[in-house]
Amino acid sequence: MSLAIISPGKNSNAWITAIQSLDPALNIQVYPEIKDPEAVEVVFLWNHPEGLLGEFPNLKLISSMGAGVDHILRDKTIDPAIPIVRIVDEKLTWSMTNYVVMAVLNYHRQLSRYQRDKIRKVWDMSNPELEVTIGVMGVGALGYDVMEKLAYMDFPVIGFGFTEKKDFKYPYYPKEDLEGFLKAVNVLVCLLPLTAETENILNSSLFSKCNPGTYLINVARGKHLVEEDLIEALNNGQLSGAMLDVYRTEPLPESHPFWEDPRITLTPHIASVTNPKAASPQLIENMKRVKYNEPLLNLVDRMKGY
């Protein structure tokens, strides 16, 4: 059996080290240096070239290198009989939650206001806190952990998602009541998976239903957000600001208006980065399970898209 790592443009050394420390005998081939495609039974991939997987006649398992699988599902040439799994990594959840809590607190405590005041040497003690109710779009492993941490810190949290939820721990709005959800919150966190239903969901129509001055945090995928609609919503006051980690084109092009917009805080897709050491045991375990025909961890439902 051979594992192929396919992650064009990225260095795979940290992954190889982590995987080999768990299974020293495993044969690993790294794209584009795949000398023996017939031996490849498992691919571990991120943004693979479309159609590539057809070159592996004995492929038994496809694993995403992260939580998202939209980069796999968009390749319609993949044999639907081959299972797809993804990484659900506590360290990844931890990082994502920390990032979102940071973004919420910086908005609630108006960090950017005090940073502006510092430059002008202004001492203004008035109204040091903004009242916030945090709406989390997407209440899977990541979104739920964000809600748990914010609720423990005594912030009101409300969930929204595309499936029915019974006995959910927090107030929850299904997709039919997006408007009710938006009216109940003033901080909007997007942690949805990227699917046909969620692509472009953060658009002018949604922003027009928000409470004026709502703050947006997008840590899911760039394609959730219609970027020109964000600028429009900031201009017309429906949104008061945004913290973004993901973009339609990454790296964000130098000519992109977000770079120079003071209402937007940017980070370069670092909210949650899969950690090879933490995630590799999951890959190794799934390779074992596929070999012995056991139920896979974090199996993706192709219909749902996650």
Add this chain to the structure above:
Amino acid sequence: MSLAIISPGKNSNAWITAIQSLDPALNIQVYPEIKDPEAVEVVFLWNHPEGLLGEFPNLKLISSMGAGVDHILRDKTIDPAIPIVRIVDEKLTWSMTNYVVMAVLNYHRQLSRYQRDKIRKVWDMSNPELEVTIGVMGVGALGYDVMEKLAYMDFPVIGFGFTEKKDFKYPYYPKEDLEGFLKAVNVLVCLLPLTAETENILNSSLFSKCNPGTYLINVARGKHLVEEDLIEALNNGQLSGAMLDVYRTEPLPESHPFWEDPRITLTPHIASVTNPKAASPQLIENMKRVKYNEPLLNLVDRMKGY
């Protein structure tokens, strides 16, 4: 019975509204308009003029308007027989913890680095997290809550204080082992009360015992920090940065070097502001207790200084 509110230079209207909503019949006099000093049995004060309390011959209770009492204890003319109480307010604790968690997360996730990168349009995904162990100096109501929240978020926390602690929930170093404490942490949060023992504790000698690159968060009192020693420690690398909410002189003078130091994030003493609505019931309850000679809430030990 009359209540005197003494808070020079500050508007007391929010306090009056909150107190009257609980006890509409209470007679309230606001300094400097105190027409009937003989009626004053309770003073509610912040930064009162030294010696003023001698003008109230029937004074039975002194209440700070916040958590700190150093502004009261420095007035040596106050009759030692009159009890001093302070406000221990959950809302105040909540605000303080939120501020500290925000400061820790901004350091851990290097917000200022990404803010600099944004200005230069730099996309740098490398090393998105700094490892942190948070040392909390002062583990009273405020410090303990900070530790609880950070521990729930899975950050390592360590306490330090001036009293022995048995069966403390987290690792704890008493004053005799300040050096061991400093060697165990790389983020230092000061939440100590201001006493003769703690004044100027954040000085060159302490910074020289820190792990190089330690990050400082001071949300206690300006007098804990020797401000020129902070600049020196930033220059020689013992500290990598600081987030400060309190200063030796407030408002921070325009000529102060902190304003223009990019390594220091400043806020204007807003980390935790006592909320009149949340705190007034405590004042009213203590007024009742002093009347009926019952044990007071949050009584200050003048020897300890808090």
